[in-house]
Amino acid sequence: MPESHLTLRTAAGERTTAAETDTPSTGLRPAGIRSAGRIGHLLRAVRDRAARRGVRVGLYPLRDLPFDYPPKVVLFADLAILVVGVVACLQRHEYFPTVLPLIALVLLFVSVPGYVFFGIVPRPLALCAATMVAAALFFVQPVDADFAPFVLMVAIAEIAAIAPKTVSAPMALLAAAELVVFAVLGEALWSDESLRVGVPMYALGILLGWLVGVMLQYQRLFLYQERENQNARAAQAATTERNRIAREVHDVIAHSLTVTLLHVTAARHALTSDRDVDEAVDALADAERLGRQAMADIRRTVGLLDSGPAAAGAEPGAEDIPALVDDFANAGLAVRRRLTGDLCAVSPAVGLALYRICQESLANSAKHAPGSAVDLAVEVGRRSVVVHVRNPVPGGPDSPAGGPGRQLGNGAGVAGMRHRAEGLGGRIVVGPDSDGWRVRAEFPLDAQAEGGDDDAAGAPAGGGCVLSNLLGGPRPVAESSPVYGPAPRPAS
Incomplete structure (x- = not known):
């Protein structure tokens, strides 16, 4: 025999001869090697042909399916198909060695390896066709208490979960029609009445499977809507936080630059x-x-933008308004102030809003009406707290210096003040009046703040608000001071 006929190809691709092997050329091992070589060659040919047609052979994870279901849901649905198909095959053991049940089982479960190894996405029409053919292969071999109709139920549920109702409903009707057809044929050809007796129950099972698939699809749609709503709420919260930080930075910078200048x-x-x-x-x-x-x-305010813990620091409140007025007065702004009631009875949120409104109003007065006296009044009552800031405008309120573009009319300052007032349920009026420019804001006090007036009046001097202690307790009557400029310098 020529040497070329004794040459074998191993799995590693190396050429060997019969003389180099321990077994003769007609033994089992060379035949197995030949079979492995042919199978490998066939697999390579299939892979190359699939690549030429745009189908890549590989491992595709189930989470990449375009149906947006968790991989476990897909696996459990396919497992249900597999279990029902295996039980239907075992029920037909009397028909063996026929291969019809095995072919039906392959048709039922071909979608999973088809996607995992070749990336072929299962389509509703292909699933319906494969399932109905598999069910027909089962029905031509009727048995008692047949499990084969459950294949249609699970498959219709899968189709209803991934396809529109206009597509899945006709397929459910086709599945029910297939049941009726084979029930009639079974009784006519094989004198088998088991399928005909169970048609109403099986048809109801197909309807229930379709409803389960539709419910899953609605659940997926609701999940999409909830994701959109969460994204919208997150964007709105981020916008609100940015606006709040912008207002804080504006108030801090406007006040500090004005007084510093x-x-x-x-x-x-x-x-x-x-x-x-x-x-x-x-x-x-x-x-x-x-x-x-x-x-x-500014560092504390900008620190709010950081994801880490911001630097600790107390926000200013109503009790810090006198020190704020002193800063402007020491810088040369003439201020007449009148503080009525106990400022410590104001809650921290309302106190911060009062402080920022006074800060913004005084800064704008110093910027747009230099040399003019400013009237500032804060009145803390039992039900509300009112702040009123007024200053004359050079040339009158209708002059360019007092127009909305020059003072608080349409700028970022008035927008911030209005937002603070509306966010706390208060009211604010900003604009020119007969004598100049005024800002008036009123905030309601909660029940705790309302009761705080009486409680604070009887509080001991050693406790409560620091401002009240420094001033000798609460001030139920108005305190006013005349126009004053820079505070007197200490004697050197």
Whole structure:
């Protein structure tokens, strides 16, 4: 025999001859090697042909299916198909060695390996056709208490879960019609009445399977809607938080820059006009102090943007309004203030809003009406707290300096104040009046704050609000101060 006929190809692709092997060329091992070589060659040919047609052979995870169901749901549905198909096959053991039940089982379960190994996405029409053919192969071999109709129920449920109702409903009707047809044929050809007797029950099972699939599809649609709603709420919350931080930064920067510039202007006047170096140094020291305070406030506010824990720091409240007025007065702004009631009876949220409104109003007065006296009044009552800031406008309220574009009319400041007032259930009026420009805001006090007036009036001097302790307890009567400019400098 020529040597070429004795040449074998192993699984590793190496050429060997019969002389190099321990078994003769007609033994079982060379035949097995030949079979393995042919199978490998066949698999490579299938893979190459599939690649030429755009089908990539590989492992495709079930989570990549376009139906957006968890992989476990897909696996359990296919497991149900497999279990029902295996039971239907075992019921037909009397018909063996026929292969019809095995072919039906392959048709039922071909979609899973078809996707996992070749990426072929199962389509509703293909699933319906394969299931109905498999059911027909089962029905031509009738048995008692047949499990084969349950194949149609599970398959219709799968189709209803991935296809529109206009597609799945006709397929459910086709499945029910197939039951009726084979029930009639079974009784006519094989004198078998088991399927005909169970047709009503099986048809009801197909309807229930279709309803389960539709319910799963509705659940998926509701999941999509909930995701959209969550994304919308997250975007709205992020926008609200950005707006809040923007308002805080605007209030801090507007106040700090305004007061700092007033101190720098006073220092420049002291150096150029009076040649008073000590007064200029004091003004610059105040400007530096306010600048450092503003930097700390900005760091705390911008720290809210960080995902980590923000720096701890107390927000200003109503009890800090006198110190705020002192800062503007020391910077040269003439302020008449009137504080009525106990500022410590105001809640922290309302106190922060009052502080920011006073801060923004005084900053705008110093910027747009320099040299004018500002009236600031804060009245804390039993049911509400009112802040009223008013200043004359140079040239009258209708002049360019007092127009909405110049003072609080349409800027970011008035938008922030209105948002603060509306967010706490208050009311605010901003705009020109007969004598100048005014800002009036009113906030309701809760039950705790309303009762806080009486409680605070009887509180001991050593407890409660720090401001009340420094002023000798609550001030139920109005406290007013005349127009004043910079605070007197301590004697050197």
